[in-house]
Amino acid sequence: MASGNLSPRQKMINLMYLVFIAMLAMNMSKEVLSAFGFMNEKLADNNITATIKNSEILANLSTKASEQPEKYSSLFGVAQKVDQLSKDFDSYLESKKVLFLEEQEDKKNYEAMDQSVIVDEHFFKNNQLTTEGQEFLDYINGYRDSIIQLLNPNSPLVASIKKRFDTSDQPIADALKPQPWLNNRYEGFPLISTVTNLTSMQTDIKTTQSDVFGSLLGGQLESDVSLTNYEAIVVADKTAFFQGEKFTGKIYLGKKDPTLKADVVEIGGRALPESSIQAGQVLLDFPAGNVGEHDIKGKFVFTENGKPVEIPITSSYAVIPKPNSAVISADKMNVVYMGVANPMTISIPGIPDNLVTASANGLRRSTGSGKYIMTPSGGREVSIKVSGKLPNGQMVSSSQNFRVKQIPSPQGTIRKQSGHVKMPKASLEKSTVGTELPDFDFDLNLSTTGFTLKVPGQGAVVVRGSRMDAAAKKAIAKAKRGDVVTIFDIKSSLVGNSGYKIKNASPVSVEIQ
Structure with missing residues (x-):
């Protein structure tokens, strides 16, 4: 099953069948059953998306056929037949899934779908195929052959469709003869694996539709039909101009060709990686460089009539400083x-x-x-x-x-409070007089160098530094409850720049409690 040049899809299917066989040889894991259920859900969701996409392509082809019947009517006729065959086969497979799940009360309880009896009895009887089993094979073979008949015999799709819906006998290791395809893929398998298998076949139908539609359209449909796909391309002589300069450049009428791909693209003497060279375009991804003007020079290399053809690339761009904030000024x-x-x-x-x-x-x-x-x-x-x-x-x-x-006048504080403050005189004696610059844009450190203290009924006391000295404490001790002690003429200096003269701070008053 792993030999030969198998496609990734066929390898995935073969691996799934190996898992099926392993499940038969051991006690079925409930987690594995759930995994198949989740796989079935994902395939079903993808089928919905694929159906919508195929319908849009068919509608688009219908429009083009009405605009240019001589060129597109025959292609649209083939597409309609493919669409009808696909819908009929898809509906038949959906009816089988409904039948097999008919007795399941909870369609999401995948762990309960470990039985194989309903499928076995539907497709097989006395080691022979039932009428329904033969009908199932006829549907697959009929769809495959009908689609192939609609295609050009030399189309590369013929081989892939034959392989996609192959129902030939399957070889088994250590067996004398191959096993019929239906027995090999469905007999004895858990119900949920059969449902997933049918959903996977519905995915193959959608893929076949998409492949055939793509083959009919060619990839040049839009470009062949309408001039609206042409673009006016403005190419400036440079990508940045300064005020006062004249704008210079050229205007081209161009059209993107998604089928055109260069053999080699060089920029600055270096060949771009294969991943950057895509159909109809080349992706550029390199550091912009320093601020200033930079040149882009290189070439396209195509092969025409067996000979290389070079198309030069010449352009330039300007790098300006990256803005990281708005410029706002008062x-x-x-x-x-x-x-x-x-x-x-x-x-x-x-x-x-x-x-x-x-x-x-x-x-x-x-x-x-x-x-x-x-x-x-x-x-x-x-x-x-x-x-x-x-x-x-x-x-x-x-x-x-x-x-x-100049730096504005600071505000005087006592215990980091300004204005009118209430406290006991014992607390005042221990307090520190400070200064601050509220709402100033700079975070400056001020150091108090002196102040004057006035207690009602007593003379003013001049203090050096920021704390109460003996004379100040003596005056405070004579204050009575309700007296308002005033601290004024507060002097300070700027930490780190003592040579700058700071204005006196505003006074602060303390009401004795």
């Missing part, structure tokens, strides 16, 4: 801050980063493509100038002004 918000490192991204579309130059007071390159750091040193405005070199050698330049602003 025209009045071009601002950089003193005392901090302002990160910036500077680029020119279509120009690689190494050909872009940016300059301004306090501007320096950072890590990453197009990344810069701006640290303004003073003034009210700074201008950033940018220039770049296009692939054609032309220089482009631009500039952008940014306002320079």
Whole structure:
């Protein structure tokens, strides 16, 4: 069963029959029965799809036959006969499946379909075929022979259809003579395997229809019938143009030919793999390369009249930086801050980063493509100038002004709370005075360097650092419940840049509880 040049389909069928024989020699596995049931479901689903596809092809051929009867009416007539023969045979097989499953209460309980009696009694009696068994063989042989009669005797489909519906006696290992096909394929097999076998034969019918329709249509049906399959193909001299340039290119009237396949296709001196050369087209798949303009050069190689014919390939394309975010700017918000490192991204579309130059007071390159750091040193405005070199050698330049602003006044806090805070005076004595910049775009660390504390009825106490000293604690100890202690004139410095002067923070008040 495994010898000879068998098709993948025939190998699968042979393997299925080996499984059948093995099941007879041992206690039938319920899981195997279920597996055949699931296989039957999948085949049935595929048959539905194939039926729809074949119907669409037949309808399409009918339309073409009405448009050009001299060319297509005879082909449509053959297709109709094939369609009717296939429907009749398919209906007959479906009726057999209905008959065999008639007594099964649950058509999905495949594990219960392990008996073979109903099929054996229907097809065989006293080692002979029943009337129904002979009818079954006649249907298969009649369908096969009728389809072949409709085909050209030299058609390659003839051999495959004969093999697909072969009912000749089957050789058996260690047997003196071959076994009749019907006995070999159906006698003694579980019911679910027989149903699956019938569904598989229905699949063969759909495949035969598709093969015959494809043979009749040839693969050039649409191209032969209508000019609507022609396309106006615009070929630009290059795939990217800059503002101010003239568009140059050509328009061709072309038609895709799905039967045309090149022998060899070379791009950049390298032959493309066979998988890339498909009917009517060549698939290109290679790295786009760096930003800039690139050439595509190569050739098609065909064989015509025994001689190679080369068709050159010449084109080009441009690579521009890949966008990874939208460019959105508020025209009045071009601002950089003193005392901090302002990160910036500077680029020119279509120009690689190494050909872009940016300059301004306090501007320096950072890590990453197009990344810069701006640290303004003073003034009210700074201008950033940018220039770049296009692939054609032309220089482009631009500039952008940014306002320079000071870091806003911080907000004073006590125990990280701002505004009006309530706490016992014992807690206040242990608290830390801090500063923060709420809603500021930069994550800056501020260090409190001093503050002034005022308790009602007492003089103000100036404190160095961020925590209460002895004088402050003494003043707090004299505060009464309900008194509001004010902490103001809060001074701080910028961690990492102590030379920059931060404005005093807003005061914070503490109500003694």
